[in-house]
Amino acid sequence: MGCAKRFRTIKMTMNKKLIKLFVLLFFVSGVGYADVPTKQVKEVKHLLSFVRDSGCIINRNGSEYPSAKGVKHIQRKYDYFRDDIKSTEDFIELAATKSTMSGKYYTVTCPGKEKIKTQDWLLTELKRFREN
Structure with a gap:
Protein backbone atom coordinates (compact mmCIF):
# COMPACT_ATOMS: atom_id res chain seq x y z
CA MET A 1 0.00 0.00 0.00
CA GLY A 2 1.36 3.42 -0.93
CA CYS A 3 1.99 6.16 1.60
CA ALA A 4 -0.82 8.40 0.33
CA LYS A 5 -3.40 5.61 0.41
CA ARG A 6 -2.28 4.54 3.87
CA PHE A 7 -2.51 8.12 5.14
CA ARG A 8 -6.11 8.42 3.80
CA THR A 9 -7.07 5.15 5.52
CA ILE A 10 -5.60 6.31 8.83
CA LYS A 11 -7.31 9.71 8.45
CA MET A 12 -10.72 8.10 7.76
CA THR A 13 -10.32 5.78 10.77
CA MET A 14 -9.40 8.74 12.99
CA ASN A 15 -12.40 10.76 11.75
CA LYS A 16 -14.78 7.88 12.54
CA LYS A 17 -13.28 7.51 16.01
CA LEU A 18 -13.59 11.25 16.67
CA ILE A 19 -17.22 11.27 15.58
CA LYS A 20 -17.98 8.34 17.88
CA LEU A 21 -16.19 10.12 20.73
CA PHE A 22 -18.19 13.34 20.23
CA VAL A 23 -21.48 11.43 20.10
CA LEU A 24 -20.57 9.57 23.29
CA LEU A 25 -19.55 12.79 25.07
CA PHE A 26 -22.77 14.48 24.00
CA PHE A 27 -24.93 11.79 25.61
CA VAL A 28 -22.76 11.31 28.69
CA SER A 29 -22.52 15.04 29.42
CA GLY A 30 -26.29 15.41 29.65
CA VAL A 31 -26.40 18.24 27.14
CA GLY A 32 -29.93 19.48 26.65
CA TYR A 33 -32.60 21.39 28.51
CA ALA A 34 -33.41 20.70 32.08
CA ASP A 35 -36.98 21.40 33.08
CA VAL A 36 -39.38 21.20 35.93
CA PRO A 37 -40.04 17.62 37.00
Missing part, protein backbone atom coordinates in the same frame (compact mmCIF):
# COMPACT_ATOMS: atom_id res chain seq x y z
CA THR A 38 -42.43 15.79 34.68
CA LYS A 39 -45.31 15.82 37.15
CA GLN A 40 -45.06 19.63 37.41
CA VAL A 41 -44.97 20.38 33.68
CA LYS A 42 -48.78 20.32 33.76
CA GLU A 43 -48.75 23.00 36.48
CA VAL A 44 -46.43 25.29 34.50
CA LYS A 45 -48.52 24.87 31.36
CA HIS A 46 -51.64 25.67 33.38
CA LEU A 47 -50.08 28.84 34.80
CA LEU A 48 -48.99 30.02 31.35
CA SER A 49 -52.54 29.46 30.05
CA PHE A 50 -53.95 31.13 33.16
CA VAL A 51 -51.91 34.29 32.50
CA ARG A 52 -52.63 34.29 28.75
CA ASP A 53 -56.40 33.83 29.19
CA SER A 54 -56.80 36.09 32.24
CA GLY A 55 -57.59 39.33 30.45
CA CYS A 56 -55.47 41.09 33.08
CA ILE A 57 -52.83 43.77 32.59
CA ILE A 58 -49.24 42.83 33.43
CA ASN A 59 -46.98 45.66 34.64
CA ARG A 60 -43.25 45.26 34.05
CA ASN A 61 -40.86 48.09 34.88
CA GLY A 62 -43.61 50.70 34.70
CA SER A 63 -45.03 49.57 31.35
CA GLU A 64 -48.37 47.81 30.99
CA TYR A 65 -48.93 44.82 28.74
CA PRO A 66 -52.02 42.80 27.89
CA SER A 67 -51.91 39.27 29.26
CA ALA A 68 -51.11 37.76 25.85
CA LYS A 69 -47.92 39.85 25.65
CA GLY A 70 -47.12 39.32 29.30
CA VAL A 71 -47.19 35.54 28.91
CA LYS A 72 -44.76 35.75 25.97
CA HIS A 73 -42.27 37.52 28.21
CA ILE A 74 -42.74 34.93 30.97
CA GLN A 75 -42.26 32.13 28.40
CA ARG A 76 -39.00 33.71 27.20
CA LYS A 77 -37.71 33.92 30.77
CA TYR A 78 -38.84 30.33 31.37
CA ASP A 79 -36.85 29.21 28.34
CA TYR A 80 -33.82 31.15 29.57
CA PHE A 81 -33.92 29.81 33.15
CA ARG A 82 -34.91 26.19 32.36
CA ASP A 83 -31.68 24.76 33.74
CA ASP A 84 -32.28 26.50 37.09
CA ILE A 85 -35.95 25.55 37.44
CA LYS A 86 -36.54 22.49 39.61
CA SER A 87 -40.16 23.12 40.66
CA THR A 88 -43.24 25.10 39.70
CA GLU A 89 -42.39 27.53 42.50
CA ASP A 90 -38.95 28.05 40.90
CA PHE A 91 -40.71 28.76 37.61
CA ILE A 92 -42.79 31.48 39.30
CA GLU A 93 -39.77 32.91 41.13
CA LEU A 94 -37.42 33.02 38.14
CA ALA A 95 -39.77 33.69 35.23
CA ALA A 96 -42.71 35.66 36.59
CA THR A 97 -41.76 37.53 39.77
CA LYS A 98 -39.48 40.45 38.96
CA SER A 99 -37.18 42.01 36.41
CA THR A 100 -33.71 40.52 36.38
CA MET A 101 -32.41 43.86 35.13
CA SER A 102 -34.08 46.38 37.46
CA GLY A 103 -35.14 44.11 40.33
CA LYS A 104 -38.64 45.63 40.21
CA TYR A 105 -41.50 43.26 40.98
CA TYR A 106 -44.04 42.53 38.26
CA THR A 107 -47.63 43.33 39.14
CA VAL A 108 -50.95 42.37 37.64
CA THR A 109 -54.25 44.23 37.54
CA CYS A 110 -57.33 42.19 36.73
CA PRO A 111 -60.75 43.68 35.93
CA GLY A 112 -62.52 44.72 39.14
CA LYS A 113 -59.58 43.78 41.37
CA GLU A 114 -56.69 45.54 43.08
CA LYS A 115 -53.14 45.46 41.76
CA ILE A 116 -51.16 42.49 43.12
CA LYS A 117 -47.64 41.10 42.65
CA THR A 118 -47.62 38.47 39.90
CA GLN A 119 -45.77 36.15 42.26
CA ASP A 120 -48.63 36.22 44.79
CA TRP A 121 -51.24 35.96 42.03
CA LEU A 122 -49.59 32.89 40.49
CA LEU A 123 -48.89 31.18 43.83
CA THR A 124 -52.58 31.59 44.71
CA GLU A 125 -53.59 30.08 41.37
CA LEU A 126 -51.09 27.24 41.78
CA LYS A 127 -52.56 26.42 45.19
CA ARG A 128 -56.08 26.45 43.72
CA PHE A 129 -54.98 24.24 40.82
CA ARG A 130 -53.34 21.70 43.14
CA GLU A 131 -56.43 21.50 45.34
CA ASN A 132 -58.67 20.61 42.38
Whole structure:
Protein backbone atom coordinates (compact mmCIF):
# COMPACT_ATOMS: atom_id res chain seq x y z
CA MET A 1 0.00 0.00 0.00
CA GLY A 2 1.36 3.42 -0.93
CA CYS A 3 1.99 6.16 1.60
CA ALA A 4 -0.82 8.40 0.33
CA LYS A 5 -3.40 5.61 0.41
CA ARG A 6 -2.28 4.54 3.87
CA PHE A 7 -2.51 8.12 5.14
CA ARG A 8 -6.11 8.42 3.80
CA THR A 9 -7.07 5.15 5.52
CA ILE A 10 -5.60 6.31 8.83
CA LYS A 11 -7.31 9.71 8.45
CA MET A 12 -10.72 8.10 7.76
CA THR A 13 -10.32 5.78 10.77
CA MET A 14 -9.40 8.74 12.99
CA ASN A 15 -12.40 10.76 11.75
CA LYS A 16 -14.78 7.88 12.54
CA LYS A 17 -13.28 7.51 16.01
CA LEU A 18 -13.59 11.25 16.67
CA ILE A 19 -17.22 11.27 15.58
CA LYS A 20 -17.98 8.34 17.88
CA LEU A 21 -16.19 10.12 20.73
CA PHE A 22 -18.19 13.34 20.23
CA VAL A 23 -21.48 11.43 20.10
CA LEU A 24 -20.57 9.57 23.29
CA LEU A 25 -19.55 12.79 25.07
CA PHE A 26 -22.77 14.48 24.00
CA PHE A 27 -24.93 11.79 25.61
CA VAL A 28 -22.76 11.31 28.69
CA SER A 29 -22.52 15.04 29.42
CA GLY A 30 -26.29 15.41 29.65
CA VAL A 31 -26.40 18.24 27.14
CA GLY A 32 -29.93 19.48 26.65
CA TYR A 33 -32.60 21.39 28.51
CA ALA A 34 -33.41 20.70 32.08
CA ASP A 35 -36.98 21.40 33.08
CA VAL A 36 -39.38 21.20 35.93
CA PRO A 37 -40.04 17.62 37.00
CA THR A 38 -42.43 15.79 34.68
CA LYS A 39 -45.31 15.82 37.15
CA GLN A 40 -45.06 19.63 37.41
CA VAL A 41 -44.97 20.38 33.68
CA LYS A 42 -48.78 20.32 33.76
CA GLU A 43 -48.75 23.00 36.48
CA VAL A 44 -46.43 25.29 34.50
CA LYS A 45 -48.52 24.87 31.36
CA HIS A 46 -51.64 25.67 33.38
CA LEU A 47 -50.08 28.84 34.80
CA LEU A 48 -48.99 30.02 31.35
CA SER A 49 -52.54 29.46 30.05
CA PHE A 50 -53.95 31.13 33.16
CA VAL A 51 -51.91 34.29 32.50
CA ARG A 52 -52.63 34.29 28.75
CA ASP A 53 -56.40 33.83 29.19
CA SER A 54 -56.80 36.09 32.24
CA GLY A 55 -57.59 39.33 30.45
CA CYS A 56 -55.47 41.09 33.08
CA ILE A 57 -52.83 43.77 32.59
CA ILE A 58 -49.24 42.83 33.43
CA ASN A 59 -46.98 45.66 34.64
CA ARG A 60 -43.25 45.26 34.05
CA ASN A 61 -40.86 48.09 34.88
CA GLY A 62 -43.61 50.70 34.70
CA SER A 63 -45.03 49.57 31.35
CA GLU A 64 -48.37 47.81 30.99
CA TYR A 65 -48.93 44.82 28.74
CA PRO A 66 -52.02 42.80 27.89
CA SER A 67 -51.91 39.27 29.26
CA ALA A 68 -51.11 37.76 25.85
CA LYS A 69 -47.92 39.85 25.65
CA GLY A 70 -47.12 39.32 29.30
CA VAL A 71 -47.19 35.54 28.91
CA LYS A 72 -44.76 35.75 25.97
CA HIS A 73 -42.27 37.52 28.21
CA ILE A 74 -42.74 34.93 30.97
CA GLN A 75 -42.26 32.13 28.40
CA ARG A 76 -39.00 33.71 27.20
CA LYS A 77 -37.71 33.92 30.77
CA TYR A 78 -38.84 30.33 31.37
CA ASP A 79 -36.85 29.21 28.34
CA TYR A 80 -33.82 31.15 29.57
CA PHE A 81 -33.92 29.81 33.15
CA ARG A 82 -34.91 26.19 32.36
CA ASP A 83 -31.68 24.76 33.74
CA ASP A 84 -32.28 26.50 37.09
CA ILE A 85 -35.95 25.55 37.44
CA LYS A 86 -36.54 22.49 39.61
CA SER A 87 -40.16 23.12 40.66
CA THR A 88 -43.24 25.10 39.70
CA GLU A 89 -42.39 27.53 42.50
CA ASP A 90 -38.95 28.05 40.90
CA PHE A 91 -40.71 28.76 37.61
CA ILE A 92 -42.79 31.48 39.30
CA GLU A 93 -39.77 32.91 41.13
CA LEU A 94 -37.42 33.02 38.14
CA ALA A 95 -39.77 33.69 35.23
CA ALA A 96 -42.71 35.66 36.59
CA THR A 97 -41.76 37.53 39.77
CA LYS A 98 -39.48 40.45 38.96
CA SER A 99 -37.18 42.01 36.41
CA THR A 100 -33.71 40.52 36.38
CA MET A 101 -32.41 43.86 35.13
CA SER A 102 -34.08 46.38 37.46
CA GLY A 103 -35.14 44.11 40.33
CA LYS A 104 -38.64 45.63 40.21
CA TYR A 105 -41.50 43.26 40.98
CA TYR A 106 -44.04 42.53 38.26
CA THR A 107 -47.63 43.33 39.14
CA VAL A 108 -50.95 42.37 37.64
CA THR A 109 -54.25 44.23 37.54
CA CYS A 110 -57.33 42.19 36.73
CA PRO A 111 -60.75 43.68 35.93
CA GLY A 112 -62.52 44.72 39.14
CA LYS A 113 -59.58 43.78 41.37
CA GLU A 114 -56.69 45.54 43.08
CA LYS A 115 -53.14 45.46 41.76
CA ILE A 116 -51.16 42.49 43.12
CA LYS A 117 -47.64 41.10 42.65
CA THR A 118 -47.62 38.47 39.90
CA GLN A 119 -45.77 36.15 42.26
CA ASP A 120 -48.63 36.22 44.79
CA TRP A 121 -51.24 35.96 42.03
CA LEU A 122 -49.59 32.89 40.49
CA LEU A 123 -48.89 31.18 43.83
CA THR A 124 -52.58 31.59 44.71
CA GLU A 125 -53.59 30.08 41.37
CA LEU A 126 -51.09 27.24 41.78
CA LYS A 127 -52.56 26.42 45.19
CA ARG A 128 -56.08 26.45 43.72
CA PHE A 129 -54.98 24.24 40.82
CA ARG A 130 -53.34 21.70 43.14
CA GLU A 131 -56.43 21.50 45.34
CA ASN A 132 -58.67 20.61 42.38
